[in-house]
Amino acid sequence: MVRAARKVTSGEVPAKAEAAEPVVAPPMPAKPVPSSAKKKAPEPVRRSLGTIITVAVTSLACFVFGGLLSSPLLMGLGVLIWFTLMSPFMAAWASIGAVTGIATLGTARFMFPNVLVEPPSKFKVGPASDYPLNTVSNKWKDLFGIWIVHTDQYEGKNLIYALSAVCTHLGCTPNWLDGEQKFKCPCHGSGFYITGVNFEGPAPRPLERVGLRIAEDGLLEVDKSLKFQEEMGQWTDPASCVDVV
Ligand code: FES
Structure with missing residues (x-):
């Protein structure tokens, strides 16, 4: 060691340093490629x-x-x-x-709620001559729920009126029995004379009349918006019937 120090001091280069080779770095290994990247992803379908x-x-x-x-x-x-x-x-x-x-x-x-289309409350039912004395017409029952009655049996007056086809017991629709000359309710057996007055069964009161008048053109016109009850004394109202002269 002392000898080497002397050589350095005297300007001599050590033999080992003269023989040293330059260091060369080894090449970098190739970066592995992931298998998924090798396959080309399918193009998404665009619509x-x-x-x-x-x-x-x-x-x-x-x-x-x-x-x-x-x-x-x-x-x-x-x-x-x-x-x-x-x-x-x-x-x-x-x-x-x-x-x-x-x-x-x-x-x-x-x-847009449901709309119930109902027949009009006012409608013409033809001339009075279409309804012979002591008859009941079923012509308007199905469409408008009324009978046109022409009789002289109510207080002896010759009248035409429109009766509502609604039983005054629980609201069923009675039938006119021509042979028996009465309205008969099929539900509980109530019976009504041609005048509309009740006489049998549970119905507590007569059938109701609706409005009837002779229109300007001479035809009978029914107005179902008007109701007339016998027990209320409303059958004396001129709008509840037509006097036949
Ligand atoms: S509903 Fe007509 S008799 Fe009961």
Whole structure:
């Protein structure tokens, strides 16, 4: 050691340092490529909004009509179209659209409530000459729920009036029995004379009259918005009947 120090001091280079080779780094190993990256990922299928709507509507239509027509084939076709042509993304959007559409239709339906179309309360029933004395006409019973009666048996007056075809017991529709000259209720057996006055069964009061008058054109006109009850003394009202002279 002392000798080497002397050599350095004297300017001599050690023999070992003269023989040293430059160090060369080994080449880097190749970076392994993941197997998944080697395969090219398939391009996602892109469809336009129009295609999505068409597919959704077609499959839903097949499914719904298949259900209505009880056709499993058509329903199966709808399911097949849906799952074959719809990607999950499309299916999600189509489902959202379908739910939104149904909710919108339900709301729109709510805005238009059911309308019950009833026959008018005022209507013409022809001239008085169409109704002979002591007859009951069933002509308007089914459509308007009234009989036109022409009789002289109520207080001896020759009258035409319109009787309501509603039993005063529980609201059934009686029948006019021409042979027995009475109205008979099929529900609990109430009976009414041609005048409308009750005489048998549980009905507590006579049938009701509705409004009747001779219109400007000479025809009889019924007004069902007007009601006249015998027990209330309303059959004396001129609007409840037509005097035949
Ligand atoms: S409803 Fe007519 S007798 Fe009962």
